[in-house]
Amino acid sequence: MKEKLVLIGNGMAGIRCLEEIIAIEPERFDITVFGDEPHVNYNRIMLSKVLQGNTQMDEIVLNRRSWYETNGIHLHTGDAVAAIDSTGKTVTSVSGKTVPYDHLIIATGSNPFILPLPGADQQGVIGFRNIQDCETMMTYAKKKKRAVVIGGGLLGLEAARGLLNLNMDVYVVHVLDSLMEAQLDAQASAMLKEELEAQGMTFLMNKQTIQLNGDGHVTGLTFKDGSELAADLVVMAVGIRPNIKLAQEIGLQTNRAIIVNDYMETSLPDIYAVGECAEHRGVAYGLVAPLYEQGKTLAKRLVSGSRSEVTPYTGSVVFTQLKVSGVDVFSAGDFHETEETKSIRVHDEFDRVYKKVVIEENRVRGAVLFGDTSDAPRLLDLMRKRTDISSLSKVEILPAENSTPGEHPVVTMAADEIVCGCNGVTKGRIVQAIVEENAVTLDGVKETTNACRSCGGCKPMIEALLEHTLGEDFQVKTADTLCNCTDLSHEQVATEIREKGLQTTKEVMNVLGWKNEEGCSKCRPALNYYLGMIHPLEHEDEPASRFVNERLHANINKDGTFSVVPRMYGGVTDVQQLRKIADVAEKYNVPLLKVTGGQRIDLFGVKKEDLPHVWKELDMPSGYAYGKTLRTVKTCVGERFCRFGTQDSVGFGIRMEKKLEGMSSPHKVKLGVSACPRNCAESLIKDVGLVGLEGGWDIYVGGNGGVDLRQGELLGRVGNDDEAEQLILAFLQLYRENARYLERTSAWIERVGLESVKEQVFARQPELAARLEITLSTFQEPWKAIVENDEVKNQLFQPGGVQ
Numbered sequence: 001m002k003e004k005l006v007l008i009g010n011g012m013a014g015i016r017c018l019e020e021i022i023a024i025e026p027e028r029f030d031i032t033v034f035g036d037e038p039h040v041n042y043n044r045i046m047l048s049k050v051l052q053g054n055t056q057m058d059e060i061v062l063n064r065r066s067w068y069e070t071n072g073i074h075l076h077t078g079d080a081v082a083a084i085d086s087t088g089k090t091v092t093s094v095s096g097k098t099v100p101y102d103h104l105i106i107a108t109g110s111n112p113f114i115l116p117l118p119g120a121d122q123q124g125v126i127g128f129r130n131i132q133d134c135e136t137m138m139t140y141a142k143k144k145k146r147a148v149v150i151g152g153g154l155l156g157l158e159a160a161r162g163l164l165n166l167n168m169d170v171y172v173v174h175v176l177d178s179l180m181e182a183q184l185d186a187q188a189s190a191m192l193k194e195e196l197e198a199q200g201m202t203f204l205m206n207k208q209t210i211q212l213n214g215d216g217h218v219t220g221l222t223f224k225d226g227s228e229l230a231a232d233l234v235v236m237a238v239g240i241r242p243n244i245k246l247a248q249e250i251g252l253q254t255n256r257a258i259i260v261n262d263y264m265e266t267s268l269p270d271i272y273a274v275g276e277c278a279e280h281r282g283v284a285y286g287l288v289a290p291l292y293e294q295g296k297t298l299a300k301r302l303v304s305g306s307r308s309e310v311t312p313y314t315g316s317v318v319f320t321q322l323k324v325s326g327v328d329v330f331s332a333g334d335f336h337e338t339e340e341t342k343s344i345r346v347h348d349e350f351d352r353v354y355k356k357v358v359i360e361e362n363r364v365r366g367a368v369l370f371g372d373t374s375d376a377p378r379l380l381d382l383m384r385k386r387t388d389i390s391s392l393s394k395v396e397i398l399p400a401e402n403s404t405p406g407e408h409p410v411v412t413m414a415a416d417e418i419v420c421g422c423n424g425v426t427k428g429r430i431v432q433a434i435v436e437e438n439a440v441t442l443d444g445v446k447e448t449t450n451a452c453r454s455c456g457g458c459k460p461m462i463e464a465l466l467e468h469t470l471g472e473d474f475q476v477k478t479a480d481t482l483c484n485c486t487d488l489s490h491e492q493v494a495t496e497i498r499e500k501g502l503q504t505t506k507e508v509m510n511v512l513g514w515k516n517e518e519g520c521s522k523c524r525p526a527l528n529y530y531l532g533m534i535h536p537l538e539h540e541d542e543p544a545s546r547f548v549n550e551r552l553h554a555n556i557n558k559d560g561t562f563s564v565v566p567r568m569y570g571g572v573t574d575v576q577q578l579r580k581i582a583d584v585a586e587k588y589n590v591p592l593l594k595v596t597g598g599q600r601i602d603l604f605g606v607k608k609e610d611l612p613h614v615w616k617e618l619d620m621p622s623g624y625a626y627g628k629t630l631r632t633v634k635t636c637v638g639e640r641f642c643r644f645g646t647q648d649s650v651g652f653g654i655r656m657e658k659k660l661e662g663m664s665s666p667h668k669v670k671l672g673v674s675a676c677p678r679n680c681a682e683s684l685i686k687d688v689g690l691v692g693l694e695g696g697w698d699i700y701v702g703g704n705g706g707v708d709l710r711q712g713e714l715l716g717r718v719g720n721d722d723e724a725e726q727l728i729l730a731f732l733q734l735y736r737e738n739a740r741y742l743e744r745t746s747a748w749i750e751r752v753g754l755e756s757v758k759e760q761v762f763a764r765q766p767e768l769a770a771r772l773e774i775t776l777s778t779f780q781e782p783w784k785a786i787v788e789n790d791e792v793k794n795q796l797f798q799p800g801g802v803q
């Protein structure tokens with residue numbers, strides 16, 4: 001009979017340890033896992049990214065239920081272990097299950113530390129540790145305005161960035177005068193603060209909270225200096241406390257956490273601890289890299305049955321990277337300077353780059369990098385190997401050695417250098433997986449080597465290695481998978497739809513073997529788009545596969561009301577339209593009428609049930625301000641009234657808007673038409689931007705004025721409006737056929753390069769334009785159809801109706 005192994009804690013460290021055990025000897029143990037949370041094992045680290053809106057909740061699952069089943073693991077989720085009987089060798093759960101063990105692993109992680117202040121037990125005061133906390137913040141952001149994060153450490157700043165992305169006003173209260181003081185020196189910390197202030201955070205430094213005000217729900221904070229701050233939500237990110245209650249109850253030796261030796265053995269036989277709840281040589285780690293190293297040692301210890309064959313775990317060099325987009329921060333080891341240390345510093349005030357390497361007895365002891373973290377893997381390698389650097393010239397230590405311009409520094413790294421710090425995966429292992437084990441996509445590398453399965457910070461390096469190793473094959477092969485329901489990439493799915501003549505999302509999922517037969521929020525809209533793009537005449541749009549804004553043909557506002565943006569071709573209106581808008585706004589008590597950046601009038605705050613009436617009475621076409629389609633064509637005044645104008649920008653803008661109206665596309669598309677290089681219509685930050693010249697137009701593509709600001713690049717120069725239209729149609733069709741769903745023109749061109757786009761647009765102009773004409777011929781104004789259809793009206797627009 002198999003020995004019984006019980007794991008308490010279905011989290012990152014415990015499950016990684018099981019993965020290591022299974023990799024060595026899959027059949028060795030009869031395994032049972034208890035998890036307090038109702039979920040399978042997920043990537044806790046990525047909750048920051050989920051909150052920031054860069055990742056979906058269903059993308060952060062690390063082990064699906066099928067993994068537990070395949071490996072014969074008895075999984076009990078949502079059922080915490082309440083007691084351990086170390087004499088009888090059993091554990092008993094809250095729901096009353098008693099399970100015997102031969103070996104017991106405690107991997108209960110930590111709890112967020114909630115400051116024991118008066119008022120801290122009110123609603124609206126939370127930590128940030130699990131899916132539930134993340135969802136709570138997202139819910140608050142929909143109805144509340146001001147968030148206060150207490151704690152300017154890694155977690156607090158990542159939470160603050162997420163709350164900003166959710167459109168809250170964010171205040172960070174920090175007890176010291178320097179952010180992330182455990183990871184950064186004063187200079188880097190000041191630069192970080194400046195950068196985050198520029199992103200929109202407000203900092204209250206040197207502030208000690210003494211009370212949380214409110215009457216059951218938090219309303220604000222009072223500080224020791226007597227000042228106060230209002231708050232709708234308070235997130236405490238002031239550190240963690242290892243979860244050691246069970247261990248203490250059975251008398252295990254504990255300090256801050258459960259004391260373990262170099263084999264992760266606790267003070268009682270057959271009981272082991274791993275992860276944040278374990279304390280090794282006086283250190284309880286709070287980052288995954290050391291926890292995974294511990295998991296590896298424990299796996300070997302358990303499988304081998306004794307210590308003799310196991311290399312002991314002796315501790316880890318820790319490093320951190322802040323996961324806030326637009327800020328590159330890295331810190332490793334001990335960066336404090338003493339009489340025994342000397343430092344190398346680089347501070348480039350122009351590019352806002354700061355680097356400091358602290359050296360002791362010819363060995364790198366710690367490093368802080370801000371603004372450029374490309375040296376991080378090399379510095380970490382020097383630290384991990386304790387390399388004697390006396391033979392290196394000091395200037396060589398900071399800039400990446402031997403790298404040629406345009407080439408990623410990972411290319412020149414040695415094979416034994418670590419690329420993925422979280423998972424301890426070397427460059428050599430990744431290259432081996434790519435070359436010998438057919439791991440030719442990012443997901444493939446993840447699955448084969450574990451690299452990039454945690455914070456994702458090594459993703460650019462792995463992509464660079466894929467590109468370097470695969471050469472010309474890279475483009476096709478490294479395309480990311482569409483979503484977790486399939487192993488196929490966007491490109492592969494589109495090809496299969498074409499080649500197999502697939503017609504509906506259900507059919508695609510069946511024929512291409514979707515893992516989740518219902519699909520997910522990522523693949524359903526993508527498939528609906530690809531099907532419509534490939535079969536423009538045959539495909540019946542599937543509203544259920546669309547995002548709510550697109551289903552309701554209106555933008556949902558923060559407070560649950562909607563905004564209505566009628567189309568005004570080229571930004572031109574007239575007295576009749578203005579009068580109608582004014583009447584409707586008055587009749588339906590529209591609280592805010594606003595001229596948009598795209599030169600339209602937006603009626604904000606319309607109730608869902610009023611939408612059909614508002615649209616009927618406006619009797620204007622939808623401006624599609626919610627859709628993955630043509631949004632606006634912004635025009636300048638042009639030659640008719642402006643003395644600099646060389647072209648009829650208004651006329652051509654209106655012509656293009658009427659032509660492209662309703663065009664489905666991978667993402668929103670905006671045009672700008674300026675009649676001279678003064679560019680009053682901001683043509684260079686549009687997906688397609690025209691700039692008038694004497695006798696023609698310059699056409700720019702791939703501009704973006706949003707978060708990822710990008711200037712458009714010149715696609716070509718044309719002599720008249722007809723030529724301009726043809727070139728634009730060809731460009732947009734190439735984009736529609738080749739970009740991945742939800743990829744803006746800017747990101748697409750950045751990925752494939754302007755030269756390849758130009759080459760294809762000019763070589764295939766007539767056929768591309770003709771295909772787009774077919775798609776455009778199918779357009780139907782959506783609101784007309786809705787207003788005339790009582791069934792749709794009732795189904796979608798009743799108060800609280802189906803969304």
Ligand SMILES: Cc1cc2nc3c(=O)[nH]c(=O)nc-3n(C[C@H](O)[C@H](O)[C@H](O)COP(=O)(O)OP(=O)(O)OC[C@H]3O[C@@H](n4cnc5c(N)ncnc54)[C@H](O)[C@@H]3O)c2cc1C
Nearest residue numbers: 009011012013036044045080081108109275276286287288
């Ligand atoms: C938002 C966020 C971002 C982070 N970012 C990073 C990062 O970028 N890099 C990095 O290295 N680290 C990061 N971390 C830290 C990292 O997630 C943790 O170090 C890691 O998850 C710890 O793993 P663990 O298994 O020890 O604990 P956990 O992953 O917390 O797992 C412990 C599990 O045990 C369960 N449990 C507790 N008691 C019981 C019981 N009695 N019975 C059953 N189950 C129980 C808990 O519910 C939990 O699910 C981040 C953490 C957070 C919250």
Ligand SMILES: NC(=O)c1ccc[n+]([C@@H]2O[C@H](COP(=O)([O-])OP(=O)(O)OC[C@H]3O[C@@H](n4cnc5c(N)ncnc54)[C@H](O)[C@@H]3O)[C@@H](O)[C@H]2O)c1
Nearest residue numbers: 151152153154155156173174175237238239286320321322
């Ligand atoms: N990118 C990453 O690596 C990452 C991201 C998030 C979380 N984590 C991990 O999660 C854990 C929790 O993170 P954390 O940031 O909460 O812990 P932390 O201990 O790293 O930081 C807590 C911060 O709160 C401050 N603080 C303490 N008391 C305060 C008070 N009363 N008022 C205001 N500020 C106060 C501290 O000075 C410190 O800067 C850590 O182990 C961390 O390493 C890591």
Ligand code: SF4
Nearest residue numbers: 636642645676679680
């Ligand atoms: S872009 Fe040139 S033509 Fe158009 S309004 Fe501005 S100055 Fe006048």
Ligand code: FES
Nearest residue numbers: 420422455456458
């Ligand atoms: S460095 Fe964190 S996942 Fe690779």
